[in-house]
Amino acid sequence: MQPLAGQDLLHTQPHPMHWLATATAISAVIAVSSLVQPPSATATAASASSVKDAPVAAAAPDPGRVTFPVNCGPNRLDVVRKVSGDLDGAGGIQTVAVVRCHSGAGTPPSGVYVLAQPSDPKAAPRIVATLLAPAQRLSVQDIDLEGRVVSATVQGYSSPDVPRYMPDVHKTVKWQWQGGKFVQSELPADTATEGA
Template sequence: MQLPAGHDLPHTRSRTVHWLVTTMSLAAVTGAAALVQPSGATAEPGTAAPADSRTASRAAPEPPPAPDPDAVDYPLECGPLGVVVTDRVTVDLGADGRPETIAAVRCDAGSGTPPHGLYLLTGGGAARLAETLVDPAEGMTVDDLTATDEGTVSARLAGYSSLDVPRCCPDLRRDVSWVWQDGRLELRPAPAPNSI
């Protein structure tokens, strides 16, 4: 059957009112679906529920923080100058889940190369000085401080062959390492330069 010209069926004409009603209906259905949750659903967005309570109770505890080298009182005589930590490494020497910190520390002088102290710090957040690896009285500076997971700490020490050498320019260098053994770090110097 054909309708006279200009007489279309009502559902074939799109009007603004029809689009508004359709949009509002879809928004209402979507909003209701977002609010409705299955019974027992308690998860917050962005979190995942554990598979079961036994798995959650076996989660590994957080390891304690490494000792903070900026919170230690070092045995340095700096007069009116402050103390500065120039390098640090963190390593779990005893493989016991409690990390230690090795800190290279010197007086905060404006020029020259003041000698370093190299210290082993233990105790987690409440850091304490456990061992002196390089005494500032030796007049050495410490560079290239590293540590391995196996408990070896390495550094390059620079020093002076005599008092006549300007304090800005060390003329002696030696690579050294310390190995964790029997509950302490033992010094293992590399061969001296030009040695056989």
């Protein structure tokens, strides 16, 4: 039987006791669900905590923040190549930077420097080793890092009589950290001769 318009049924009206019972039931469900979690939820929480506590990998030293010991006069100094890695096996990251004075023509000699980041991340990286000084009058054509071995293809001149646009000495130089310093080794120089 349907109620007449305007007539209320007693059991369809909400009472404060109904609201109290509903709130109690919902609270019980929430309490039980917070105590009973699937195993994956605990593992995920532990993993997130481990990731949060893990040390952040240090960024490679930026050669753009370094003042190199190269006098270019009125020209700027260019960082032409760089490679980064753990060169000494101590767990830190170093950068090997190849620099040379900017020139519109010709190939100025290169300098090759190893940079390390001080413990203060806001401090500029510092030069910890010079692998190749510009005074050696060699130009780096390519540089590579394989494991902890730095290798570079360089070119230069066998004598002051060789035209500056035609380097005649080409060799590969390698550096590796051994006994607390970088040790250099190289393949024999390939010096071009006339008629070759």
